[in-house]
Amino acid sequence: MSTAQGGPYERAHRPTRPEGAPTVDRRSAIRQAALRLFASQGYRSTTMTDIGAAVGIRGPSLYKHVASKHELLAEIMIDTMDQLIADNAAAVAGTDDVREQLRRSTEAHIRYHARHRLEAFVGNREIGSLEQADQDRVLSRRSDYERRFRELIERGVAEGAFCVRSARIASYSILDMGIGVSSWFHEGGEFSVDQLAYHYGDTALRIVGARHPGPAPQEHDLPLG
Template sequence: MRRALTGSKNTSSTTVSPESTEARIASSALRLFATKGFAASGIREIASAAGITTASLYHYMGTKEDLLVHLMRTSLERFVTVGRQSLEGLTSPAECLAALVRIHVATEGLHPLMSIVNDSEVRSLIGASKDAVMRVRDEYEALWSQTIKSGVEQGIFHVAEPSLARLALLEMCNGVAHWYVAEERLALGEVSDHFADMALALVDAQSDGKRLAVSTLGMRPASFEIGLVQRIYSEYK
């Protein structure tokens, strides 16, 4: 009987045991989808990269689209989980926005292949498959929408089009996966704090007439959000 990969929590070589066949398949597919694109990646290529035959590959998965949907849904579900947990205990919209930016930047920096696939391959999905992925993505983006809306309603954020602000901020954070290299000058925590400051500037965050920044909010260190991302992803091993 075919044992479908869909439904498994193993999605990439960075988050699952490399000895597992499912892990090798997911890791190989993820790398190919991120570097070549879903349409240009063939079933034979995925099987070869995973070190198995094409016939064996079908024992672990349904279609190539099933594999893409699985990778994207599980990755986005982690985004939702880590996003919600980053907001726990925070009441200020400015702190909430900074926390969301930090976890998004951390995820893009630590798991760039997953992030690139999430950002670029929705276009490859149709029908029910696309709807399933979009529901999870919408759930994550709602955290941002609610935070920005709350900031505007409380007079802390000053932005005429909150929905455009959300799109601009997400696009800004998504780009990290394409250029961040851990060995470069800035550590990931520093990058996330700089991005959080830019996000607060974009929504014109103010309190008592003074502009808000990470340094003025008295926030916990960025290592908290980085550790949160690492912990949530490690739970999928």
């Protein structure tokens, strides 16, 4: 997710900046500080004072940049889902082959969760901290995102490419892999993000019983051991 530009929610809720007002970069820094604090100590235990201290802003000055910590949480969670949906749409756009579409969708899902671990962690843990209207917005986007995987799997079954008893359970299983990756992956470890994405893409095809899986990874694609 690009915090420099922000997602649809942030753009819709960002006031026009008058002359001499704080820059978007400062707001982005506040949002990133809030994300780190929400992840490390929890949303409810984080105060606006904590967030201000993390970026060197004291007291009421923080409210020139953001209205509340709830606004920050809602932006983070809604923009996360918007980015996942956009990545999914881009992943399937380049091919009509249902097997390749599922692989690419899974790879995009894994890449996001590997590169945005804090967003994934906060989004998974703090859904109950959102006010109802924003919680509904997040849950609606989550349903849309899951449905994209499920309908892809259902299409694969209808075309004879996949063999699975429950497309819904299969889609949940694939989506859960992203949450797992966000909990343990770190840069500089045994696998690169791309290697990890390919591995999980292959696993997704096995979950749906793909009858003709894609080509096996080349020797240089995945580390030995």
